[in-house]
Amino acid sequence: MFVRLSAAIAALSLLSSAALAQAAKPTDPQIAHIAYTAGVLDINAAKQALSKASNKEVKAFAQDMVRDHEAVNKQALDLVKKLKVTPEDNDTSKTLSKQAADKLAELNKLKGAEYDKAYVANEVAYHKAVNSALETQLIPSANNAELKSLLQTGLKIFQGHQQHAEQVAAGLK
Amino acid sequence: MLSGRRVVLALALTIFAVPAHAATIQIVMQDLVVAPAEVSAKVGDTIEWVNKDVFAHTATARNGDFDVNLPPKKTVTSVLNKAGTVEYYCRFHPNMKAVLKIAP
DSSP states (O other), X not given: OHHHHHHHHHHHHHHHHHHOHHHHSOOHHHHHHHHHXXXXXXXXXXXXXXXXXXXXXXXXXXXXXXXXXXXXXXXXXXXXXXXXXXXXXXXXXXXXHHHHXXXXXXXXXXXXXXXHHHXXXXXXXHHHHHHHHIIIIIHHHOOSHHHHHHHHXXXXXXXXXXXXXXXXXXXXX | OHHHHHHHHHHHHHHHHSOTTOOEEEEEEETTEEESSEEEEETXXXXXXXXXXXXXXXXXXXXXXXXXXXXXXXXXXXXXXXXXXXXXXXXXXXXXXXXXXXXX
């Protein structure tokens, strides 16, 4: 789904970069909302994995996702409070949430090893898409230095998640 | 008199139990990096593990010699009791890797 999403985002960016480069740039309240939403969605996916996964490594990975994304999101909440910024819902957050809900429903129909593989494969794709959005869109667009720095910490830890997910995926083959 | 002897005895035991040169060595985990990445120590030395991240980490020896849990923003100490060159990593973030060279 996130492959589809990033393709959609890429298509949108092509359109907007031609005509609406400035207008397409997300604001700090929107960036905060997107980053926080992306974390929540991965926590939800991990919680499903904790109840459905059968492989030990996959369960441990899901636990890591809950722990780290909750830690990042707590930092994000503390920061928006400190900066007195109200995260603002936006089309990217909405698209992310819709796609994630569809994927959860799809994964929910799978069982055993099939579920494990599909969950981990999606984690690889998801982190890849989020990292690319952070790198090319969210971090460069962030105005506030503290928000930018938090996004950079997020990028670093999510790149680790992507590699970790790739390792777990390789172990399932 | 008696208590004086006890003190001497206690001192003697202390000297035997803890080698005079036991050191405390600090290893810091910050921004998902272990620093220093390589540390030389001796059996009996204390490692002060400092986790400066908001993330939980572990210092887990690949050979099973130790597995230290490091909660976010906490410092934990552990004493080295076995010699060897030990590669360790964080179970939660396997990219975090380092080496402890423990002399007998």
